[in-house]
Amino acid sequence: MNNTRARPGFALVIVLLLMAVGSALMVVALNESLTGLASAQTGTLQRHALVAAESEAWTTLHGLQAAALRGAPVGRFSETSRTIGDLTLIATVDKVDNSNVWVVAVATIRWSAAVARHRVGLSAFIPGDSADLLLRLVPERGWAELF
Numbered sequence: 001m002n003n004t005r006a007r008p009g010f011a012l013v014i015v016l017l018l019m020a021v022g023s024a025l026m027v028v029a030l031n032e033s034l035t036g037l038a039s040a041q042t043g044t045l046q047r048h049a050l051v052a053a054e055s056e057a058w059t060t061l062h063g064l065q066a067a068a069l070r071g072a073p074v075g076r077f078s079e080t081s082r083t084i085g086d087l088t089l090i091a092t093v094d095k096v097d098n099s100n101v102w103v104v105a106v107a108t109i110r111w112s113a114a115v116a117r118h119r120v121g122l123s124a125f126i127p128g129d130s131a132d133l134l135l136r137l138v139p140e141r142g143w144a145e146l147f
Contacts, residue, residue: 041111041112041114042114042116045109045111045114045115045116046116046118048087048107048109048116049107049108049109049116049117049118050107050118050120052087052089052107052109052118053089053105053106053107053118053119053120054105054120056089056091056105056107056120057091057103057104057105057120057121057122058122059091060080060091060093060103060105061103061122061124064093064101064103064124066126066127069095069101069126070098070126070128072095073095074095074096074097074098075094075095076092076093076094076095077093077094077095077101078092078093079091079092079093080092086109086110086111087107087108087109088107088108088109088110089105089106089107090105090106091103091104091105091106092104098126099125099126099127099128100123100124100125100126101123101124101125101126102121102122102123102124103121103122103123103124104119104120104121104122105119105120105121106118106119
């Protein structure tokens with residue numbers, strides 16, 4: 001007697017099982033690729049938000065007049081907000097005392113389902129006899145500790 005006809009579906013089951021395992025591996029690989037892509041997009045958006053916030057802070061600081069700041073009362077000096085496409089920039093200038101100014105810029109980028117936000121703070125000293133501002137950059141963590 002020939003035993004090969006006793007299990008005719010065995011090869012088919014093995015082939016289907018291998019196809020299922022192969023498909024599962026492909027799904028896992030595709031999911032890892034998509035996760036990596038989303039992570040890379042988020043990192044890129046974070047870097048763009050950082051650059052935008054730094055640029056806005058420096059632009060705001062360079063637009064300030066030391067004479068106007070000297071005569072201004074302590075407190076909020078100015079606040080600006082603008083939107084460029086998916087990018088929203090907000091810059092605030094606060095006079096802390098008679099010789100110190102804080103400039104805070106926040107950049108928010110909304111792209112697809114991802115949102116990146118970065119905040120940068122600059123501290124500036126208002127000299128009593130000069131029109132120049134002496135700058136000191138405050139990192140984000142140091143800024144968070146100030147409030």
